[in-house]
Amino acid sequence: HQGHFSWEKYLKETGSQPAPPHCFRQSCSPPSNDYKIGMKLEAQDPRNTTSTCIASVVGLTGARLRLRLDGSDNKNDFWRLVDSSEIQPIGTCEKSGGMLQPPLGFRLNASSWPMFLLKTLNGAEMAPAKIFHKEPPSPPQNHFEMGMKLEAVDRKNPHFICPATIGEVRGSEILVTFDGWRGAFDYWCRYDSRDIFPVGWCSLTGDNLQPPGTKVAIPKSPLPAAGIATSMMRGPKTMLPAIPGHRRQKPGRKKGQLPKALIQQ
Numbered sequence: 001h002q003g004h005f006s007w008e009k010y011l012k013e014t015g016s017q018p019a020p021p022h023c024f025r026q027s028c029s030p031p032s033n034d035y036k037i038g039m040k041l042e043a044q045d046p047r048n049t050t051s052t053c054i055a056s057v058v059g060l061t062g063a064r065l066r067l068r069l070d071g072s073d074n075k076n077d078f079w080r081l082v083d084s085s086e087i088q089p090i091g092t093c094e095k096s097g098g099m100l101q102p103p104l105g106f107r108l109n110a111s112s113w114p115m116f117l118l119k120t121l122n123g124a125e126m127a128p129a130k131i132f133h134k135e136p137p138s139p140p141q142n143h144f145e146m147g148m149k150l151e152a153v154d155r156k157n158p159h160f161i162c163p164a165t166i167g168e169v170r171g172s173e174i175l176v177t178f179d180g181w182r183g184a185f186d187y188w189c190r191y192d193s194r195d196i197f198p199v200g201w202c203s204l205t206g207d208n209l210q211p212p213g214t215k216v217a218i219p220k221s222p223l224p225a226a227g228i229a230t231s232m233m234r235g236p237k238t239m240l241p242a243i244p245g246h247r248r249q250k251p252g253r254k255k256g257q258l259p260k261a262l263i264q265q
């Protein structure tokens, strides 16, 4: 479900603009998700990207699949778009002369891999080639601008897609900042990352869009007059960028020691 978050209201409230769809490496109409739980396919091992492994679909969310590598544990699931270039039908690897590899952290002895593979594939429901989609091409250049809104995968909690803002643009790189989280989940990525989507993507695919966080934003320099109040709300752990000409702490107190009033209870 979409919670009660409405982009329309939020854009008005924040006086902001969505990043136009041509900024993104996503198809303008999201690809259909015709996968079923239990289907098997080939996927790059995210922890060892030179290996192609067998993966099972363990969940479906919007245009994404929750995947688990066969022979791995249930602690390393990962999410891929149905039009990801990192997934392919079973048999693709062999056709191109490659060999399927055990996942990193294969739970059995390496010598039992060939038999494990045989048993895994025997009678398995293989995802049919026709439900795979071609990856869309990359836009020819970075069209993002600071302040534009988007939906982005939270890479620390990759099952979440959240409202985000472009915080900075540097050549082909963009800073994805998560609204209401004080920078804790922000990351830099290329403009053509598959982890970012235009506003409205989740409502089209039926994926869950998380509401923005409720933490106060870190104000950009110069420091506001209400500096004391906002630094208390920040709590003691947040790292602030150094602002030339401003001391982070009063002289006389040792580094790492916080005034009692600022220690979170």
Ligand code: MLZ
Residues within 6 Å of the ligand: 154, 157, 160, 162, 178, 181, 185
């Ligand atoms: N339970 C976690 C999830 C935070 C998700 C933030 N996404 C941008 C927390 O509260 O830390």
